[in-house]
Amino acid sequence: MELTGAEILTESLKREGVDLVFGYPGGVVIPLYDVLQRTPEIRHVLVRHEQGATHMADGYARATGKPGVVIASSGPGATNTVTGIATAYMDSIPMVVFTGQVPVHLIGNDAFQESDTVGITRPITKHNFLIKETEDVAQVIAEAFFIATTGRPGPVLIDLPKDVQVGTAKFEYPERPQIRGYKPNYDGHPGQIKKAAEMITAAKKPVLYVGGGAIISGAAEEIQQLAVKAAAPVTTTLMGLGAFPESHELSMKMLGMHGTWFANTAVMECDLLVNIGARFDDRVTGNLDEFSQNSKKIHIDIDPSSMNKNVIVDLPIVGDVKHVLKQLIPLVERADTEDWLKRINNWKQEHPLTYDSTDSVHEEGLNGRDDQPVETPKKLPLRAQYVLEKVGEATKGEAYVVTDVGQHQMWAAQWYGFNRPRTMITSGGLGTMGFGLPAGIGVQMAYPDADVVVITGDGSIQMNIQEMATAMACKLPLKIILLNNGFLGMVRQWQDLFYAKRYSAVDLKETNPDFVKLAEAFGAVGIRVFRDEDVEDALSEAMAINDRPVLMDFVIAEEDNVYPMIPAGAASHEMIEE
């Protein structure tokens, strides 16, 4: 019996184990939606904007490791997915995006709602396809899932003309697709691994620099084994947060532009830097000429093109982090790092992450009212860092933390305390404002009973605020921590520090909506918090709500900066501390 292209698609999704898709219908995908409404095995979440769908699929993928799936229509539906696809591509997130396309005979005619979707998405996908024959649908879907989820994962897009969805073909799902030009390699070269073990064992001042690749490959356990066995301190990138418990004595927390003083200093002083699934990003290295000058460098990465891209390394190992570490750990012996660890512990005492106590400026600017926004507050006492520490306590450090992009993101990275992989869900590479709320929805859809905390700012939340309606429709108990300083805070910080406080286009407070009323307009719960003594109560009130989102509008100090900070392109000794 022959199936239609749309039926082949849903059957193929079932074979891939997909039970959840995020999408938005439109003219050319109506045939597909017609099949979806009679396919109870696949739940469809109707979003409010296609960008939301891609971030939801992305959040789902980051939290579960399984590919996220998106459906969008042609033209504007497809172009709306672009930011979400690029976000996933930069962070190596597995995702399969189906876009509708005008019928094959109309392609290239500037037809209604036509766009060259494969052309537009070519540089931001791992691979993409335009299917022109219904008989190719199953094969292409199998290849798409294979490519998206193996090797260095990434988004794959399939453009499906309307007539291909309507046409019929025999359905046969390929077992494991063979692609001549694509053979990802997982095991590291044994000779290189042996050398790496010798270098680690001989090091006096080693540092393990762990990135998102460790999380993708599921190597948290191996990282800990290696760190303990070699007695080597560990720092993670933003993408690597959770790959190594920050409560561990060997943890130096995050490195880079807003990393800890001790992590950046250790990287500067170390004699061996072991890069495990990171990519020497410019937000980590700063000035390349002065980056970790005195160290030998080992780089473990599944993508050969990451090797020697920014930093020339002494020993590249191409392979999957988990595979390579499993090969490596038995060969490593405990290194003599006692003095080194002592020095690092001293640095931790001398240069901890810190912020001013809020006590001294307590009542200033409050006008004695805490139930509505203050008219002209000069400086509000509440500090984002304090709120985030309390969020960490309220969730016992076990929540999925989903962030937007900006100051709140860096504070979340610094102050929440990440101990488990896949619990920090953040747009690292592309830095996409508007990611947080929809990504949080994706995470909560994957884990309905888990605590999912969206940490956002008053700028970011407004970029995809429409997805509050999606969260309501799905009855998701998201905890939205809005750190509201009335500014595009990170840009303001740069203007403050590097442009002599010439603030340009960063002031939002005059025109921000009343976020509590906004939450209520969606049917969600809104809570506003001004004072630090109200933070815990507000959080426990929010944690008790389990049938709808709660938006907590924390009105925080307006002109607070994220410290420490290494200015862009500078070296770590140029770090600015508070």
Next chain:
Amino acid sequence: MRRHTISLLVENRFGVLARIAGLFSGRGFNIDSISVGEGAEPGTSRITILTQGDEMIVEQIIKQLNRVIDVLRVVDLTDHSFINRELALIKVNANQANRQEIVQISEIFRAKIVDISPKTLTIEATGNEDKIDAIMGMLRPFGLREVARTGRVALARDFKSKDAPSPEAPESVWEKERKEITADLA
């Protein structure tokens, strides 16, 4: 900065050339010339790219090309023994007075006259870029009307013994021809 000849074997699929060209432009790599044609095996294409950059850049170009799913093989021929050729069609102004001179120049370069009109001659020349540049240099004074060059195509040599001199290294062919041409002109 060195020039590199990169030979690619790719799946002959929709959009593959756009993937390669987009990779170069998107990452700021140079393409000096690119030529595409069907490969030996049905369904494959051979792409030859002449590019330049320092060692780190060329290493990145090759690695990034390898990431493209439709790319089957990437070889940097530069440090290997390889044959390279380019074909050019050159339409040059000609009249009764100078036509004979142009024909002579073409003969010296082992080029062929492939079309003739009262006011033009079209010449087909084959060789490496130096030779094409040389014949174009000789013809330029007559007035070049139109030129179409294929860009470099190249294949690795299979004869790999290091001791024996390569029987027909690409430069030596041109060197040999150049000597003959110089002799002819004298």
